[in-house]
Amino acid sequence: MKTKAGSAAGSALVEAYIRRFPPATQKLLQQVRATVKKAAPQAVEKIGYSMPAYELHGPLVYFAGYRNHIGLYATPSGHAEFAEALAKYKVGKGSVQFPLTEKLPLALIAKIVRFRVKENLEKLKKKKKK
Secondary structure, three states: OOEEOOOHHHHHHHHHHHHOOOHHHHHHHHHHHHHHHHHOOOOEEEEEOOEEEEEOOOEEEEEEEOOOEEEEEOHHHHHHHOHHHHOOOEEOOOOEEEEOOOOOOHHHHHHHHHHHHHHHHHHHHHHHHO
């Protein structure tokens, strides 16, 4: 189900996902969610791959809660662009793990989301020119 970020249905799906976690993790997930929504207010909020997902002319980012970390999935390009800033975290090709025991880098997450928005809008412009 796709819904605009902030709509009742989209909020309910993501809220239900977040409620599955312990209170301390819920708080962190809510911080990530608020950061993503603020950085990409036009994005569609939904559940994709069983986690909160945000789309704007294609996938932007996903995030997920785990026992020991919060995972952020901003596709390989989002992580490659910020590789230096993400170097202190455990990273994969298109993922990064933020330990629950450390303060979340919300400003960095916002930068990544804004980068992905810009990237998707540029791709859309190129498609329209063809």
